[in-house]
Amino acid sequence: MTVPGESPASLSTAVRATDLRKTYGSGETAVHALAGVDVAFEQGAFTAIMGPSGSGKSTLMHCLAGLDAATSGQVWLGDTELTSLRDEQLTKLRRERIGFVFQSFNLLPVLNAQENMLLPMQLAGQRPDRAWMDSVIARLGLRDRLQHRPYELSGGQQQRVAVARALLPRPDVVFADEPTGNLDSHAGAEVLGLLRSSVRETCQTVVMVTHDPVAAAYADRVVLLADGHLAGEVNQPTTDSIINALRGLGA
Template sequence: MSVGDVAVRATDVWKRYGGGLTQVDALAGVSAEFGKGRFTAIMGPSGSGKSTLLHCLAGLDKPSDGKVFLGDVDLTTLPEKQLTHLRRDRIGFVFQAFNLVPTLSALENITLPLDLAGRKPDQDWLTTVVDTVGLMDRLRHKPSELSGGQQQRVACARALVSRPDVVFADEPTGNLDSRSSGDVLEFLHRSVREFNQTVVMVTHDPTAASYADRVLFLADGQLRSELVDPTAESVLDAMKQLESRHDTADELAG
C-alpha cells in the first residue's frame, strides 16, 4: 500500500503499563496500515490489546514506543493542544456508550464537534448524513426520547458530520439489540462505500466484523493474522483458532 493510500499507520507500537515485575505489555510491537476508504475491524480475545491499539491509533493514548501516523502527521510527537485540535478536526469517534449530551437535541448533538470548533455545518452534507442514518424526523428529540439504536445512529452522524479522515468505533454495537446493531453497521458500511469514509472498528462480534473489508486479529498485544473479505463464519473460525493457540500457549507457559 503506497503512503498516499494509507489513512492511519502504526509502526512497531508498544504500550506498557507498570514496571519491573509488574510490567504488562498491552501492545508488543504492532505494525499495521489502514487504507483510505476501507472498513477494518480489529478483534481478539479479552485482554488482547485491541482497544489499546484503537486508542493509540486515534490519539487518545500515546504509545510507550513506536510511531502512529494520521496521513503524514506523527501523532506521537504532537503537543497535547495540537493533538486535541487534530482529534476534533480530523477524527470521528463512536463508542459503546453513546456519549450524547442529554440536554441537547439530536441535531445539536450531531453538530456539536463543529460548534466547538466554531465551524458551520455544510448543510447539504448534514442533510445527507442525517438522511442516511434515518433520523430526519427525530432531530428535535433529546437522547432520553430516543431508543438505544437511534442514540447510536446520532453518535454515528456526529462522527461523520465534520468529514473526518477516519472514524474510530470501539464496540459500537455492544449495547444494542441485533436489529439496531444491523442498522448501525449498515450505516458504517455505507459511509465507506458511498462516501469513501475510512472506518476502524474494534468488536468482539463475528457478525459485526463481517461488515468490514478486512479483520485484524490480536492476541497478547501482537498482530497474529488477518482476514480479507470476511464472513461471520470465517471470522468465528479464525477466532476459535486464535483462542485455541492462546490457551495452548498459556498451558505451556504454566
C-alpha cells in the same frame, strides 16, 4: 526518498502504526498491552480489529486515535505523526480529523439530537456543510428526531445520532469502539449497515473494535491481535471465517 515530516506510508494509507508499544506499570508487574505492532489501515476501507480479551485491541485503537499515548513507536494519521504532537495539538487534530462512535453513545442529555450532532464542529469553530448534513440526516433516518433529546430516543436512534456526529466533519478516520455493544441485533445491524454504506458511498475510512464476528463480517478486512502482537488478518471476511480465525487464537 521520504521528505522530512512526511509519512513513509503510501498515499492510500489513512492511519498506520510502526513498532507500536504500550506498557502499563514496570518491573515484574508490567503489562505489555502492545508489544511492537506494525499495521496500516487503507483509506476508504472498513477494518475491524478483533482478538481475545486482553489482546490489546482497544489499546491499539486508542493509540491510533490519539486518545492514549504510546510508550514507544509511531502512529501516523495520513502525513501527520501523532506521537510527536503536544496535548493541545492532539486535541485540535481529534476535533478536526477524527470521528468517534462509542458503545455508550456519549450524547449530552441537555442537548437535542441536532445539537449533539453539531457539538464537535462547534467546539472546533467549524460550520457544517448544509448539503452534506442534509444527506447524512436523510441516510440515517433522523429527520423527524432532530429536536428530540437522548432520553426520547431508542438506543438505535441514539447510536445513529452518534454516527451522524462522527460523519458530519468529514473526518479522515471514524473510530468505532464496540458500537453495537449496547444494541439489540436489529438496531446493531442497522448501525453497522450505516457504517458500511458510509464507506461504500462516500469513501469514509472506518476502523472498528469489536468482539462480535457478526459485526466484524460487515468489514472489508479483520485485523487480529493476540497478547499485544499482530496475529494475522482475514480479508473479505464472513462470520464463519472470522470464527475459525479466532478459534485459532484460542478465543
